[in-house]
Each structure stands twice: as structure tokens, then as C-alpha cells.
Amino acid sequence: MYRSALLLWLLCAVSALNAQDDLLSLLGDEEETTEYATAAFKTNRVINLHSLENTAAGVLDFKISHRFGMLNRGAYELFGLDAATIRIGGDYGITDRLMIGIGRSSFEKTYDGFVKFKLLRQSVGKRKMPVTAAIFASTAIQTLRWQNPDRENYFRSRLYYTFQLILGRKFSENISLQLSPTLVHRNLVEVASEANDVLALGGAGRIKLSKRIALNLEYIYVLPDQLAPGFGNSLSLGFDIETGGHVFQLHLTNSTSMIEKGFVTQNSGKWGDGGIHFGFNVSRVFTLKRQK
Amino acid sequence: MKNICIILSLTLISGQALFSQKYFTRAGKVTFTSEAPLEKIEAANEKATSVLDAASGKMEFAVLIKAFQFEKALMQEHFNENYMESSTFPKAVFKGQIVNPSAVDFSKDGIYEVKVAGDMTIHGVTKTIEVPGKIRIERGEISASSVFELTVADFNIKIPAVVRENIAKTVAVSIDLNYELLKS
Numbered sequence: 242m243y244r245s246a247l248l249l250w251l252l253c254a255v256s257a258l259n260a261q262d263d264l265l266s267l268l269g270d271e272e273e274t275t276e277y278a279t280a281a282f283k284t285n286r287v288i289n290l291h292s293l294e295n296t297a298a299g300v301l302d303f304k305i306s307h308r309f310g311m312l313n314r315g316a317y318e319l320f321g322l323d324a325a326t327i328r329i330g331g332d333y334g335i336t337d338r339l340m341i342g343i344g345r346s347s348f349e350k351t352y353d354g355f356v357k358f359k360l361l362r363q364s365v366g367k368r369k370m371p372v373t374a375a376i377f378a379s380t381a382i383q384t385l386r387w388q389n390p391d392r393e394n395y396f397r398s399r400l401y402y403t404f405q406l407i408l409g410r411k412f413s414e415n416i417s418l419q420l421s422p423t424l425v426h427r428n429l430v431e432v433a434s435e436a437n438d439v440l441a442l443g444g445a446g447r448i449k450l451s452k453r454i455a456l457n458l459e460y461i462y463v464l465p466d467q468l469a470p471g472f473g474n475s476l477s478l479g480f481d482i483e484t485g486g487h488v489f490q491l492h493l494t495n496s497t498s499m500i501e502k503g504f505v506t507q508n509s510g511k512w513g514d515g516g517i518h519f520g521f522n523v524s525r526v527f528t529l530k531r532q533k
Numbered sequence: 534m535k536n537i538c539i540i541l542s543l544t545l546i547s548g549q550a551l552f553s554q555k556y557f558t559r560a561g562k563v564t565f566t567s568e569a570p571l572e573k574i575e576a577a578n579e580k581a582t583s584v585l586d587a588a589s590g591k592m593e594f595a596v597l598i599k600a601f602q603f604e605k606a607l608m609q610e611h612f613n614e615n616y617m618e619s620s621t622f623p624k625a626v627f628k629g630q631i632v633n634p635s636a637v638d639f640s641k642d643g644i645y646e647v648k649v650a651g652d653m654t655i656h657g658v659t660k661t662i663e664v665p666g667k668i669r670i671e672r673g674e675i676s677a678s679s680v681f682e683l684t685v686a687d688f689n690i691k692i693p694a695v696v697r698e699n700i701a702k703t704v705a706v707s708i709d710l711n712y713e714l715l716k717s
Contacts, residue, residue: 264584264593265626267715268557271582276599280614297606414620452615453693484695486607531604 278363281373281411281419284488284524285332285340285357287445287459288477289496289504293373293409293419295359296334299530304330304344306499306522313515321518328499333529338362348498355379355403363410377405381502398429401502405443415449423461425505436467441505447481455481457492461505468506475504476512490522554639556585556675556712563596563708565683567701574608574700576601583710585677590634592649592677594710596625616690617656625655629662637668644669649679655688666708675712680705 282292285302296302310324318324330344330353338359345352361374381401387394402425409419421443430437445459461475479492495510495517497503510516561581567574578601583594598619603609613619629651631637637645650663666679682703685692692700 264555264586264591264628265582265595267555267584268559268582271559280610297610300606484693485611485699526607528605528607 273367275364275368276366278365278373278411281363281409281417282447282457283455283481283483284490284522286490286522286524287419287447287457288479288490288492288494288522289475289499290421290443290445290459290461291357291375291377291405291407292445293375293407293411293417295338295340295357295375296332296526298334298337299528300334301527301529302332302334303525303527304328304332304522306330306520308494308497308499308518308520311510311516311518313517326497326499326518344500346498346500346503348503350384351381351498351500351503352384353379353381353500353502357407372408372410375407377403377407379403379501381500400428402426403501403505405501409445416446418444418446420444421461423501423505425502427502427506430469432469434466435469439467439506440464443505450480453483457481457490463505471509472506473508473511475508486526488522488524490524492520492522493517494520554587555715556587557715558583558710558712561594561596561708561710563601563706565601565704565706567704569701570698572699574603576603576609576612578602581708581710583677583712584715585675585710585712587637587639587675590631590637591629592631592651593626593628594708595627598623598625616692622655622657625653627651627653629653631666631668632663637670639670639675642670642672653683655683656690658688660687677708677710677712679708682706 280294282294285292285294285296306328308326310318310321312320314321326348328344328346330342332340332342334340340357341355343354355377357375357377359373359375361370361372363373364370383399383401403423405421405423407419407421409417411417423441423443425439425441427437441461441463443459443461445457447455447457449455457479459477463474475494475496477492477494477496479490482489482491495512496508497510497518498507510518559582560579561583562577562579563581564575564577578596580600581594581596583592585592598617599613601609601612603612629649632648632650636647645668647666647668648663649666651661652659653662664679664681666677669676682705684703686702
């Protein structure tokens with residue numbers, strides 16, 4: 242009898258002790274939420290290629306992209322620094338998944354506009370998705386003076402279209418990889434051996450070296466017998482350096498153009514011959530619409 | 534004798550139940566403000582969880598770092614990626630105690646000034662803090678609030694030189710919790 246009372250009392254004491262242990266555990270398991278992977282790349286471009294990332298809703302990303310001349314121009318042209326190709330553009334996030342952009346490149350005096358939409362977003366938690374997938378479509382208008390103004394020229398000859406699927410995954414905090422199957426359509430090509438529709442497969446990755454510096458690599462393989470002789474695949478290597486509102490991308494690339502139609506199909510530079518450009522992209526974001 | 538024992542035991546249990554009334558919230562509001570010469574940064578989180586044990590004065594709360602909302606998306610990304618490393622350290626947790634629980638009469642309406650001391654864990658670093666707070670009781674409803682400052686460097690969060698003018702060394706934290714009775 243006395244024992245049973247003691248036992249009860251002990252029970253109380255034990256439960257009282259338990260209560261002191263971890264108050265938050267009393268609430269039980271938390272409701273599971275969906276957690277999307279963020280910042281697979283520091284900005285919406287790897288180097289030339291579009292990355293897995295979009296500009297956030299209500300944010301304008303103003304981009305100045307610049308490629309100096311080729312290193313093999315020698316000391317007379319200070320290894321390419323005397324020449325420059327530039328694209329000035331702006332990207333805007335309509336929603337977190339839908340982004341649009343426009344730009345003007347000095348290379349062939351080309352205007353471009355694009356739409357990029359995230360179909361799938363990598364996530365864990367309630368809704369699990371192993372990869373991010375985006376579709377990208379762009380139109381480029383080349384505005385050089387007609388080479389032969391005496392013949393009949395059509396506006397549509399100036400147009401180029403690109404369609405791309407961007408598929409990738411942020412494997413860890415430091416490593417992200419993506420594949421970009423690409424189709425570039427050219428309404429007019431110069432020689433019969435060039436394909437109007439060029440199929441290519443881009444691959445890109447980044448390794449974060451520190452919180453603010455990342456190493457990027459991208460390569461675009463163009464399926465054989467589609468390009469004019471002398472044009473090759475694009476290979477670029479670069480660093481992202483992030484400082485608050487800016488991302489500086491410094492790189493070496495054999496592509497002169499900074500839009501798909503150019504860097505997929507018109508690379509005359511060869512890494513082996515020093516046909517590479519030093520270049521940079523500067524990205525500055527402006528928040529036009531604040532989050533709630 | 535047997536009966537006495539049982540009654541005694543029952544009294545003990547019910548007594549314990551009465552005094553160990555616990556309160557909780559899942560929608561606590563935590564905000565912080567960093568005021569630096571070039572930039573004022575504010576973020577809010579309205580999903581803090583907390584449990585308060587009225588009998589012992591013990592309190593705990595937990596905040597999911599990724600649930601902090603900033604007005605600029607990039608700030609939020611940098612906050613998670615570069616400063617809080619929220620994939621590695623997803624939560625900030627406080628476990629502490631009202632230092633002067635006798636100052637609060639949970640059965641009577643009023644605003645009671647308290648001091649809360651305990652261990653704050655942010656970014657994987659635990660630091661003992663003591664902060665002032667208020668407990669407000671109104672018709673049985675309990676709410677708690679506190680405003681205090683935290684030094685960023687104490688939690689091993691590094692601010693690089695380039696943004697020294699943009700991010701303050703100490704941030705003002707404000708907490709608002711509306712408790713509900715925890716039915717167990």
C-alpha cells in the first residue's frame with residue numbers, strides 16, 4: 242500500500258522531470274513545408290548560357306556584358322584589350338518563375354528579346370522535385386546594313402530564333418550542374434553547307450570556392466555538319482564575384498557574341514590558337530516592386 | 534490508509550497539472566532591423582514557435598531562418614546563403630527561463646516586467662543572453678514581447694569589408710508572441 246503510493250509519487254516526479262526536458266517537443270512535429278532550392282547559380286547566366294536561376298519577381302537585373310578582343314592579337318593590340326564587343330541588356334522577373342529580357346549587342350548590331358519560364362523547381366519537403374527545368378525562347382534581329390542593297394532584301398532574313406530547355410540540379414551548397422539542349426533557327430544562312438536549324442547541347446556547372454566566389458565552366462557542343470567551316474564549339478571558363486547588389490562575372494571564352502544565336506553558331510575563336518576573349522558581365526539588380 | 538494514499542497521490546498529480554500549465558504559439562512574430570549608414574534592412578518572420586511553462590517560468594522558442602521575409606529578394610537570398618547559412622543551420626533556438634517568475638501572476642490581468650535569461654543558438658553558435666521582456670495577461674490570454682540587440686559577430690557571422698557600410702554590427706530584434714493554452 243505504502244509502496245503503491247510511493248510508486249505513484251515517483252511517477253509524478255518523473256513526469257514532472259520530463260516536462261522540464263524539452264518544452265518545444267510538446268508541440269509535436271511541425272507541419273512540413275516545401276523548400277525550394279535557391280541560388281544554384283549566382284545570377285541568371287552561367288557565362289554565356291542562361292542558368293537555372295531567374296530574376297526574382299519585381300526585380301530588374303541590368304546587365305553590361307563585355308568581351309575584349311582575342312588574346313592572340315598580340316602586343317600591338319595589347320592582347321585584345323583594344324577591341325571590344327558589348328551587350329547591354331535588362332532582365333525582369335514578372336513572377337518568380339517567369340522572366341523576360343531585352344538587349345542590344347554590338348556584334349552584328351543585334352537586338353534580342355527573350356522569355357524564360359521555370360517549369361519545375363527543385364525542392365524538398367512536402368513537395369519533392371529532384372531537378373529544376375526551364376524553357377527559354379528568344380528572338381534576335383540583326384540590323385547590319387544589307388550587304389547587297391541592290392537586290393531585294395527581306396526583313397525576315399534578319400531574324401534568328403532560339404529554343405532551349407534548361408535542366409539541372411543544385412547537388413550541394415557548392416556544386417550545381419545543368420544541361421541545355423538548344424535549337425537555333427536561322428532564317429537566312431550564308432552558304433548552303435550551313436544548316437538553318439542548328440542543334441546543340443550545352444553543359445554547364447559551377448563550384449563555389451567561397452561564399453562570394455564561384456568557378457563556372459560551360460561548353461556547348463554543336464552536332465556535326467551544321468556550321469560553316471571555321472566555326473567551332475563554345476568553351477568558357479569564369480569566376481563569379483558577388484558583392485551585395487552586384488555580381489561580377491570575369492571569364493575567358495572563345496565566343497565573341499553574348500546571345501545564343503551567336504555563341505552557339507558563330508565561334509571563330511579556338512582555344513588552342515589563343516583565339517579567346519577576356520570578358521566580363523556586370524549584373525546590378527534593382528528592386529522595382531518590393532515583396533510584401 | 535489505502536484511500537488516503539490514493540487521494541494524496543491524486544492531489545499531487547492534479548496539483549502538478551494545475552501549476553504546470555503550458556502555453557504555446559506557432560505564429561510568433563520575430564523581426565529584426567539592421568541600421569547601417571548606407572542601408573536599413575528589415576526582415577520579419579511570423580512563424581516562430583514557442584512554449585511557455587507558467588509554473589516554472591521556463592520558455593523556449595524556435596525560428597526557421599528561411600521563413601524570414603525581406604523586402605528585397607536578393608537580400609533574402611544573401612541572408613540565407615552568405616550570412617546565416619540556413620541550409621546548414623536551419624533554426625535559431627532559445628531555451629531559457631524567466632529569472633523572476635514570481636513577478637508574474639498568471640491568474641491576474643496586467644503587464645508584468647520580466648527578465649529572461651538563457652541560451653540563444655544562432656548560426657550554430659550558442660550564447661547566454663539576458664534580455665528584458667513583458668508578459669501581458671488579459672482575460673486569461675497571455676502574450677509576451679521583448680526588444681533586444683544581438684551582436685552579429687557573437688554568432689560567428691562575418692560581414693565582409695565591402696558591405697560594412699550596408700550591414701550593422703548589431704541588429705535590433707523584436708519578439709511578439711501570443712500564447713494559447715497547450716492542451717496535453
